[in-house]
Amino acid sequence: MSLKEYLSNLKKMDWLLFTPVLLLIIFGLATLYTTNLNVENPDWTAFNKQLLSAGLGLIGLFVIKFIDYRRLTNYSWLIYIVALILLAVVFLWGKTIRGTTGWFVLFGFNFQPVELAKFALVLTVAALYHKHRGREKSFSTVATLILITTAPVILTMLQPDLGSAAMLLTVGLAFFGLLSLKPKQIIYVTFMAIVTAIAVWNFVLVDYQKNRIMTFVDPMRDPLGRGYNVRQSMIAVGAGQALGRGLGLGTQSQLRFLPETATDFIFAAIAESLGLLGASVLLALIAWLFLRILMIIKKCRDNLSAYLVFGFGVIFFTQTVINIGMNLGLLPVMGLPLPFVSYGGSFLILSLAAIGVMESVSIRQRGV
Structure with a gap:
């Protein structure tokens, strides 16, 4: 492919879909970076691996984007x-x-x-x-x-x-x-x-089985055991208040009271550092992404394209709701990452591959 053809294909990109995804990735990388600030013996392994995964995932996205989605499903x-x-x-x-x-x-x-x-x-x-x-x-x-x-x-x-x-x-x-x-x-x-x-x-079910289920649904029944992470997450979210404590200055995330700040509870780390304002910006980007996905589904000219976008949209939406819900203590902890934000190379790369499929669908609905 010549440079001219490549630049021409870039113009065909669905930027309304790609832009919120890219901004969410940057949001996640920035959070991974700042959680190591002001920490004794910082470990940059997660940040470096996520940065590499983002690069590989974006390459995969652009490769899949050029493949007709109908051929891909073969x-x-x-x-x-x-x-x-x-x-x-x-x-x-x-x-x-x-x-x-x-x-x-x-x-x-x-x-x-x-x-x-x-x-x-x-x-x-x-x-x-x-x-x-x-x-x-x-x-x-x-x-x-x-x-x-x-x-x-x-x-x-x-x-x-x-x-x-x-x-x-x-x-x-x-x-x-x-x-x-x-x-x-x-x-x-x-x-x-x-x-x-x-x-x-x-x-x-017998009594001990009921107790296990109740603790799973409501971790706060065991605040020092299964409910510890959720309790610390809720404290972190509340501590951020309107404008946050500042990058690298959160007590729950920086002092490691809040576990899994890179994965399960990255939303709480963001809310503590950037407050309601930062969390609202993150939620706005997520809403932008989902609105664009719905618009693509609406414009699909064939069932296959609509099914593909719908299926990947279900994954992104469900994981987003569950992740944020468990950060706020509204849902049980299920270990599901926040799409494009949480640390996790496999999930990020495959999520970007899914966006590549959506891009393939979107540009071909415009007769490209």
Whole structure:
């Protein structure tokens, strides 16, 4: 590709989609950098790895952007099978971190195959429903959806990584609810799920199992144990007040009272340093991204493109809501990163690959 052709393709970029993503990445990198300021013996490993991951992810985004999304889904099953194999092999050669065997160590970097599984699942389910258009409610379509969703969910639960397993299940349920159920059926399924949950709670679970579930849902029942992180997160968010304590000056994040400031609780670290103003800017960027995703879906001229953008949008939206919710003490801690902001090379690279697919969709809806 000549320089002239490359510059021409850059003009075709959906900048309304790419800009908030880039700004969110910068937001995350700045937070990782400042959490090491004014700290004795700072460790820049996370910042350096995230910076490299961002570079690799952006390269991947631009490569995928030039590939027709219809051609990409031709390889969806291959990518899906590779992801399943990696999810199985990780039990043999994977690295265990905080009780979860879910990472490969490659040249000093941790690779989490479940992130590839999320990417592959969206591609595969979108291709499935596109191929079976007009037969979305048929037994074969629904059975295939259940099979390809359940396989990675089970493998991920065995690691165990319940947060990622729930995320994979959410993708399958989102497509199932949108395309394979009528509104009345959604109400019926929801009602049956509630009745089943009540029956299991009252007649199946014993007291210690109920206590575990209650502590998971409400960590503040155990403020010095499971609820410690959430308690410190809420303190950090409140301490930021309107304008924040300043970059590198947060007590909870800088003095390490708040654990996992680079991953699970990066929103709390931002709120403490930059206050309500900084958190509002972050939320505005996130809202910008989701509004653009909705606009792309609305403009899609074919089902396949809409399914792809919808699937990746579900992942980004759900993880954002869960991450911010657990930072505010509104949702249980599930170990899900904040898209484009939290530290995590695998998630960042695969998320940028998903944005690349959205870019491919967006520019081709304009007749490019």
